[in-house]
Amino acid sequence: MASVTNLPWDQSTFIGRLNYYARVTDPRLVFVTNATLNKAKHIILANQKGIKLPHVTKEEAIRARVIYNSAIHPDNGVRMNMIGRLSAYMPCATILAGALLTFYNPVRTMPQVIATQFVVQSYTATVNYTNRNAKSQTTGWQIATAYVGATSGAVFVSVGLNSLLVKAPILLKRWVPLAAVVAANCVNIPTMRQRELIDGIMVTDKDGNALGESRRAAAKGIGEVLISRIFLVTPAMLLVPTIIQVLERRSMLKSGRVFLICIQTLLSGFFMIVAVPIGCSLFPQQCSLRTDQLELSLQEDIKKKYDHPIPDRVYFNKGL
Structure with a gap:
């Protein structure tokens, strides 16, 4: 499975962060369904536990990270309220x-x-x-x-x-x-x-x-x-x-x-x-x-x- 811990955009550079935040702040993510968010959360949590999901492609892993980061608070792992999200x-x-x-x-x-x-x-x-x-x-x-x-x-x-x-x-x-x-x-x-x-x-x-x-x-x-x-x-x-x-x-x-x-x-x-x-x-x-x-x-x-x-x-x- 592709790694979802590290983003493909270098977060130590402005351009890398711009690529990332342009995706995380995409207004279309507001309409992501609970099923899609739960699937992304499953991929992320599995990766954090070292579990490999064989059918997850690199693109799907990156997309899962973006969806997860847009809706889940990084400090406590709790789903953020919808209108407060970026x-x-x-x-x-x-x-x-x-x-x-x-x-x-x-x-x-x-x-x-x-x-x-x-x-x-x-x-x-x-x-x-x-x-x-x-x-x-x-x-x-x-x-x-x-x-x-x-x-x-x-x-x-x-x-x-x-x-x-x-x-x-x-x-x-x-x-x-x-x-x-x-x-x-x-x-x-x-x-x-x-x-x-x-x-x-x-x-x-x-x-x-x-x-x-x-x-x-x-x-x-x-x-x-x-x-x-x-x-x-x-x-x-x-x-x-x-x-x-x-x-x-x-x-x-x-x-x-x-x-x-x-x-x-x-x-x-x-x-x-x-x-x-x-x-x-x-x-x-x-x-x-x-x-x-x-x-x-x-x-x-x-x-x-x-x-x-x-x-x-x-x-x-x-x-x-």
Whole structure:
């Protein structure tokens, strides 16, 4: 049987990761049946136990790994909820981006702002929880705090900026949703994963042997997650309003508001298709840190575990 432990794309290179994430984030994987997922899981688990399945081809083994990784959490082996998976991110984020750009064109009413942010932050909280480091426990109170804080922050930024930009050019006003999303992510992600910052996350050597928990690794991981999430939405929420502004100046969007909404949503989808695999490739889920960058106490613990020179780097799952 072909090996499914190692992917055919070198994950130490950007191009290799791009090849991988372009497949794992494929929206069609959302519609994979339970039977197909169970078959992929059977192939992966059999390989992990050293059991050879004679009728599994190399292509089937690779496909099984992609399906398995798209739906099963790497930390606990539990099936992830459907809308929180990366394969669902592009279609869900496209619809939400279209809604944000529609209701902030510029901001219409306070109820629209609150309703839109309620939906957006509900989805963001779901994605954050689904793709967290599952070895760190997150309480219901922390989830609720992150959700309320992110929604409140996004509404405050949106309304505040629009108040300040009353006389600003219309294009500048149309970029307000991006500022609101950035502000919300800055609240949502760290708050949702605060236990990692307080207790640290498990780091391992290259062979997967646990070395201890590190708060510095958690800070690095969460920081990269924050940057990558902002990167994912920036092209759509920065460029789509600009394109719409140009089209409106040339009188190309006089067919009505429905046509405008469709154009905004389709353009958002295009930029999401490009941005999602690139963003994931720039900030991969499996992360590393130099050992000498860890807490001194953890470095001492690692030295006690090794009779030979300690590992140069430690590895951990930062989430996505």
